Amino acid sequence: MFRAMSHMKEIEVAIIGAGPAGITAAIYAKRKGLNVEIFEAQIAGGTLNEAVLIENYPGFEPISGAKLAEKMISQVKKIGVTINESEMVVSAKKNSEWFELITDSNKTIKAKAVILASGAHRRRLKVAGTEKFEGKGISYCATCDGPLFEGKDVAIIGGGNSGAVNALYMKNIARTVYLIEYMPKLVCETAYIEQLKEKGVKIITSAEVVEFFGKDSLEGLKYKEHPSGEEKTIYVQGVFAYIGIEPHNEIAKMLGCELDEKGYVKVDLKMKTSLPGVFAAGDITGVFQQLIVACGQGAIAAESAYRHLQNMAK
Ligand SMILES: Cc1cc2nc3c(=O)[nH]c(=O)nc-3n(C[C@H](O)[C@H](O)[C@H](O)COP(=O)(O)OP(=O)(O)OC[C@H]3O[C@@H](n4cnc5c(N)ncnc54)[C@H](O)[C@@H]3O)c2cc1C
Structure with a gap:
């Protein structure tokens, strides 16, 4: 055989x-x-x-x-x-x-x-600046790269279950953790929403990330708030994307x-x-x-x- x-x-x-x-x-x-x-x-x-x-x-x-x-x-x-x-x-x-x-x-x-x-x-991000900062602040795996951001400020993009779990994980490592979701509400299970609030994860909804910026490595991101269209900036050294x-x-x-x-x-x-x-x-x-x-x-x-x-x- x-x-x-x-x-x-x-x-x-x-x-x-x-x-x-x-x-x-x-x-x-x-x-x-x-x-x-x-x-x-x-x-x-x-x-x-x-x-x-x-x-x-x-x-x-x-x-x-x-x-x-x-x-x-x-x-x-x-x-x-x-x-x-x-x-x-x-x-x-x-x-x-x-x-x-x-x-x-x-x-x-x-x-x-x-x-x-x-x-x-x-799924990879398609936002301006993605290619420049992949591996220099932008990651798709918090378990792998999360420890590199100890004491720093990070954003998780995507408010589904994976985004929520990884935001909770990063809260044990980073100083500030933002969780950014395009839809008006997080789409993760309700059980996670309670934990996110308890742990002090900063939740931003109705937000479309439009640009990553920085010199040699990531320094922050800009997002557009819906429906107002107002552009806002947050300063983060790390981004973890969970967008599907x-x-x-x-x-x-x-x-x-x-x-x-x-x-x-x-x-x-x-x-x-x-x-x-x-x-x-x-x-x-x-x-x-x-x-x-x-x-x-x-x-x-x-x-x-x-x-x-x-x-x-x-
Ligand atoms: C961050 C995260 C958290 C999760 N949490 C949970 C959870 O709490 N509960 C739950 O039930 N599920 C969870 N999941 C989902 C779960 O991990 C997946 O559903 C499961 O791993 C799928 O198994 P799979 O074997 O189909 O695919 P995978 O685990 O993706 O394995 C596929 C393998 O195929 C290999 N491969 C791809 N192409 C080729 C090729 N051409 N030649 C050879 N090898 C190849 C890849 O390298 C990979 O190792 C989570 C997933 C992630 C990413």
């Missing part, structure tokens, strides 16, 4: 992405006796590594995302699954009954089934899987994409992008891949 030559591997199931969806799919596929490997562009754990605190995953009292990721990685490795880290899948095509994937280190993987679990990434996410759908596109209008991979209830032999799970499907959903979809995708391989063998 399995053959490995230099720079070429033949396996039954290739999973793209070692986030919660990919790891769960691998656990289920391996326990079905399948020859499965995960290919991960960066490090295993996916966006779970960025989550400050997970409070809604049953069985765990609040736990940090990184700690939960560590547990998942340890579990999948213990049962003998290989996670190929720093191995980004950069191209994919179908050749007769095989899918051929190529990674950025020029390895070729031939697989009978593919599970797309490549998640999604944070976009799917990592490049491989799905190469394979010709059908996407929805936002670019998410269309799946049925069995996590089958429009292309037989290709399944998708987790944030890439655009279905309620939460950890527990990613894990559930990963399990279903693996079961469907198993049945697909059984049918192929008949």
